[in-house]
Amino acid sequence: MVQIQQHMYTREREGIFTTTPGYDTIAKSKGLENNFIKKVIHPLSSYYPPKELLNSGERDEGKYPKSKLIMVTETGELIFGQSVYKESDYTGERETFFSHNMIVPKERAKEYLYSADTVFGSLPFRTGYELTNGSQLEELDHLPFVNGDFKPLKAVLNDSHISSDQFMQLVFALLSSLTTKKKVYVSLPRDIISATESAFDLTYYLFQCIPHELRKYFGFISYAAEPQSKKNINLMFVEKGSIRPNDSLISKDYVFDFAFNHFINANENINRHPFIEFVYRNLQQTPSKLADFYTFAKTSLCDHKSPSLQSYNDLVAFYSIKEGTYNHLNNKQSSLYKSFRSFLTSDNITQKTELYHVLVNLVNDDAAKISRNALPEDETIVEILQLASLFAQKDLGKINQYLILALYYGANDSNYLNQVYKHIKGYPLLFKNVNAAILKNQKLVPVILEAYVKMRLNRMATLKEVTGEIKFWLDQHPEVFDNQVINGLSKERLVLVFQKESNQLRAFQEVQKHLSGTRSLADRIQWFKKNMITDLSLEVMGSLKMELLSPEEFDQAAVIVNNIPREFMNAEIKQKIELINIVHDIMEKRYLSNPERYFQYSHFDKLQAIVIKLIPTSHLEEQTERIALCFYNKGHRKDTIYHYDEMFSFVDSNGGMEEMRVFLQRFIRMWGGFQVSDPAFKNSVQRYLNTHAKVIFGDKRVEKRWEAIHPIIKKAMEEVKFQQLSALGKYIYKNKKTVISSLIILISLVILGGTGGLVYKQIMDEKAAEALAIQKKKEEAEKKRAAEERVKAERAEAERAAKTMTLQATGMTYKDVNNDGEISNSDELIIVISNEIDMTKLPTLEQLDINYKEEKIEINNVSEADIVVEPNAASVNVKITDNNVAYILPIAEKVISEANEQNESSEI
Numbered sequence: 001m002v003q004i005q006q007h008m009y010t011r012e013r014e015g016i017f018t019t020t021p022g023y024d025t026i027a028k029s030k031g032l033e034n035n036f037i038k039k040v041i042h043p044l045s046s047y048y049p050p051k052e053l054l055n056s057g058e059r060d061e062g063k064y065p066k067s068k069l070i071m072v073t074e075t076g077e078l079i080f081g082q083s084v085y086k087e088s089d090y091t092g093e094r095e096t097f098f099s100h101n102m103i104v105p106k107e108r109a110k111e112y113l114y115s116a117d118t119v120f121g122s123l124p125f126r127t128g129y130e131l132t133n134g135s136q137l138e139e140l141d142h143l144p145f146v147n148g149d150f151k152p153l154k155a156v157l158n159d160s161h162i163s164s165d166q167f168m169q170l171v172f173a174l175l176s177s178l179t180t181k182k183k184v185y186v187s188l189p190r191d192i193i194s195a196t197e198s199a200f201d202l203t204y205y206l207f208q209c210i211p212h213e214l215r216k217y218f219g220f221i222s223y224a225a226e227p228q229s230k231k232n233i234n235l236m237f238v239e240k241g242s243i244r245p246n247d248s249l250i251s252k253d254y255v256f257d258f259a260f261n262h263f264i265n266a267n268e269n270i271n272r273h274p275f276i277e278f279v280y281r282n283l284q285q286t287p288s289k290l291a292d293f294y295t296f297a298k299t300s301l302c303d304h305k306s307p308s309l310q311s312y313n314d315l316v317a318f319y320s321i322k323e324g325t326y327n328h329l330n331n332k333q334s335s336l337y338k339s340f341r342s343f344l345t346s347d348n349i350t351q352k353t354e355l356y357h358v359l360v361n362l363v364n365d366d367a368a369k370i371s372r373n374a375l376p377e378d379e380t381i382v383e384i385l386q387l388a389s390l391f392a393q394k395d396l397g398k399i400n401q402y403l404i405l406a407l408y409y410g411a412n413d414s415n416y417l418n419q420v421y422k423h424i425k426g427y428p429l430l431f432k433n434v435n436a437a438i439l440k441n442q443k444l445v446p447v448i449l450e451a452y453v454k455m456r457l458n459r460m461a462t463l464k465e466v467t468g469e470i471k472f473w474l475d476q477h478p479e480v481f482d483n484q485v486i487n488g489l490s491k492e493r494l495v496l497v498f499q500k501e502s503n504q505l506r507a508f509q510e511v512q513k514h515l516s517g518t519r520s521l522a523d524r525i526q527w528f529k530k531n532m533i534t535d536l537s538l539e540v541m542g543s544l545k546m547e548l549l550s551p552e553e554f555d556q557a558a559v560i561v562n563n564i565p566r567e568f569m570n571a572e573i574k575q576k577i578e579l580i581n582i583v584h585d586i587m588e589k590r591y592l593s594n595p596e597r598y599f600q601y602s603h604f605d606k607l608q609a610i611v612i613k614l615i616p617t618s619h620l621e622e623q624t625e626r627i628a629l630c631f632y633n634k635g636h637r638k639d640t641i642y643h644y645d646e647m648f649s650f651v652d653s654n655g656g657m658e659e660m661r662v663f664l665q666r667f668i669r670m671w672g673g674f675q676v677s678d679p680a681f682k683n684s685v686q687r688y689l690n691t692h693a694k695v696i697f698g699d700k701r702v703e704k705r706w707e708a709i710h711p712i713i714k715k716a717m718e719e720v721k722f723q724q725l726s727a728l729g730k731y732i733y734k735n736k737k738t739v740i741s742s743l744i745i746l747i748s749l750v751i752l753g754g755t756g757g758l759v760y761k762q763i764m765d766e767k768a769a770e771a772l773a774i775q776k777k778k779e780e781a782e783k784k785r786a787a788e789e790r791v792k793a794e795r796a797e798a799e800r801a802a803k804t805m806t807l808q809a810t811g812m813t814y815k816d817v818n819n820d821g822e823i824s825n826s827d828e829l830i831i832v833i834s835n836e837i838d839m840t841k842l843p844t845l846e847q848l849d850i851n852y853k854e855e856k857i858e859i860n861n862v863s864e865a866d867i868v869v870e871p872n873a874a875s876v877n878v879k880i881t882d883n884n885v886a887y888i889l890p891i892a893e894k895v896i897s898e899a900n901e902q903n904e905s906s907e908i
Contacts, residue, residue, distance in 0.1 A: 002105040003139035005029035007037060008129050009045040009099040011089045016135055021090075027129055029139045032103065040073055047083040047097035048225035050192045050239050059087045061127075065196035069101070070119060070203075071219035071232050076106030078113065080143070082125035100125045102143060112143070113215045120204040121145030148204070153284055156201045160188045160258055168276050169266045171209045173254035175276075175309050177234040178210070178217040182253050182265075184235045185227040187243050189259045196223045199237035206235070208287070209279045212294050213307050227253075275312040293319050300355045303348050314339040322358050333366065334379035337387060344390055359387065360395050367402040372409045375416065381406065381423050388430055396433065403434050407448045414455045421452055428476060435477045445483060453486045457493040463507055466490075466497050467514045470532075474515070474525070481528045495535050504540045505549075505556050511536060530563075537563040541573045546580075547609035554614060558584065579603060583610050592625045595632075595671065604634055617654040621662040624670060627651065641675055644684030657692060661706060668710050676712055685713060689720045697721060803844045807876060808835040809852040814895045815877075823892045825885070829878045837869055837876070848878065859887045 008027040015024025017038070023045075025037055047067055058064075061084070069081035081101035089096040102123065104112060112118050124144055151159075157167055173184045188195040188202075199222045210218060219233040226242035227250050240259040243250070255264035270276055282290040297315050301307050317336055320326035340359050349356055363384060370376060376384075381403070388399050403424060410416040424431050438444045453473075460466045470490050473480050481487050494511075501507035515529055537560045544557060561577050569577070582601060586592065601607055612630040615623050631647035633640055651663045664685075668676055675681050689696060689706075696706055696717070707714040811832040818824055831850060842864045850857040861883040868877040880888050 002107050005032040005103040006137040007041055007101040011096040013090055027135045027137050029137045031139055041101055045099040049085050061085055061087055065192050065223045068200055068222040072216050076109055078104040078109040080123055084127050098128055116204055116208045117147055118145055121147050150201050150204050153205045160198050168270045168280055170256055171276050172268045174206055174235055178214045183229055184254045186237045187240050187257045187259045205283055211297055211312055213301055273313055275316045278316045300343055300352055302351055318358050321362050334377055334383050337383035340387055349390055363402055364398045367405055370405040370409055375410045376406050378419055381420055385423055385427055400433050400437055411447050411451050417452055432477055450485045454489050457489055463497045463501055466494050467511050471514050478525045481525055487528055491532050491535055498536055498539055505553050508536055508540050533563050541576055547606050551614050586611055587614055595629060620651055620655040620659045621666055624663055624666040640680040641678050644681055648688050665709050682716055685716045686720055689717055693724055803846040804849055805841050805845055806849045807831055807833050809850050810834050812895045814892045823889055825880055827880045829888055829892055831876045833876060839871055
């Protein structure tokens, strides 16, 4: 066992650490370290006699108060000490004091701190010591406590004229001081001896108000001559009259001068701290309950390093729930549940089973209180859901029951119902369990689930929303679609919003994509999905205009018809399906050997409109028969068998002239070639050739390929060529011999005209050279102007730099020279600088550039008279004048604001 050490301190001829007269340790136990004595015990060993006794010349030691010390050090040792007045020292002439301390090692401190009766028991402190007994004191196995005889708390308070409210303020101050740097100074009425004894009794009760976890920070002195800050001492009782009003040294501490009714920082709203009221009540009535609470708190705070007063406020609420005395009316339930999250986590739940059961029972009790007139608040449900992950599987039913009751009694309010479900959705497992429980109870289904789904769907105006809602239920809880009401509501709303879609084919694809992505479902749910697809397929096919479809859309429509059972088809849909089948027949066959059967189709015009859109625009020669079908003139009278102009235009615009040539080759030979005898064909060919004459007749190879198509094409080409000749051309074509002889004469004339051409070329070359020279002259003038502008700008910048002083600032201070509380003339901005100043710039100074905190600040209209600066100085003073106030004002305001913030931070 680690033993308890002793220590004695007074003024003597010599001590353990000094060989000269003075105050020093005169005896100690062997296990007490010298460094600990000097740093910790020596500063605590002191005594200043009361002024009223000292001034009266009183020498009777019995009339001087004993100063008791109880303190836990930073390293965990527990010190019990007493300092007493001595009328004389070893010389017999001078007054002194004597201190005796007992030090409990940190390994054993807790065994004493748990009991106030032990801590405040009576110890046999020595009041003197003879050096002849040696400098070594015995080590103790146990402290020789004798239980104290303490008055009841009410009597102690009455003796010192302390009200219950003041006592609770004192408790708050003491608890706050344990975790802050603030001190608590108390002055009691009555004579000094009685006041010191009352201080010890009062602290006995105050100590019991400190939870076990915070007692390791406790430090107390029962008597001091005046307020003084000592390390690790939170509570100090001082001589009556020693607390001076307006003493700045203690203005931020807690001061309770009961002798003169002077209090500082003793106005806390105790209603905000139920823990303080709880400990005060139980101190007087049931101290055993207080001990039980501290045990409960110890377990609940087992993983908290520094519990706060708020933690104990929360624990009082939890303890009251445990004891069945909690008052729900005075507290907000959401805040109560939120408090549990500060104590319980998945990592510590097994260590805090008592607190966990308090939570489970609270949820159970609160569920029983839910009614139409007492619905849980939104915030409360959110907090309970966040705690759900902590619940054991066997206890989750209590949360499910709580949520179902909230939904049941709140179902009349659609907004409430929606909000509660919205929160539950964030917890998939709970969501599934709650809905599964609802579905098992047919009384709950129409009230909760059907009402919720109907409300949700009715609020949705777009296909994306409705599809998303159906997909959500299919993914999370597909069993809801076993309910025929929900089933019907979903399909009805889906069709309604689908009807409003402008592109139903694309919309159908989106719906199908969303619903096909759901997980594997039971057959009955698959039937529900199939039914929805059938309804949408009917909608699509009913409104579809087949002739307006693109190739991709037509393919989609062809797939959609497969979703429609035959018994659901009306006459219109059957007609569209027949059309689709004929189109597929046309597009899939390589050759159309029997086109007459297509010509006889009752909706041939629609068929043509659809097929022409489906024909690919590359390799049109392979589509000749389909193109011919699309431009077939069904009502012809053995002439104009096809709409030739439109057909040729289609081929040419999509494939070009070469595709057109190959197309004609195939078209002429197609289906027996009877179209060649159609006069309209020849006329259309000629019109086409006339339009493209330059290309076809401009290249002999191209012309020959076109002539090779068919004799009728060649003949048409000759007619077109002749028609495009001028009158002279037509004459030459008809009189070839006469034209040849005339041509020989013309060639001779051309040779003679060659010399004149050379002279003309020389004149044009001279004009080009002249224009080049003019352009070069303009470019040189522009370069000269740009150079002059650049020189001018550099000169202006140099002049500005000569009139500018740059300061590298490390700090700025505003000085109110006028003491008027305003930024005005003659006030100064003091700038601390880190760079050397160029003093030669002062006579021409017009601007200051200040680099401060990565910001560049400019002050204009500054002259030499406005600043005070010495060579190699560490600061520059800038005076505020009418000229520069507009520039300095915002800087000064910012400097003042930063200074105020820094002062507030220091105070905090």
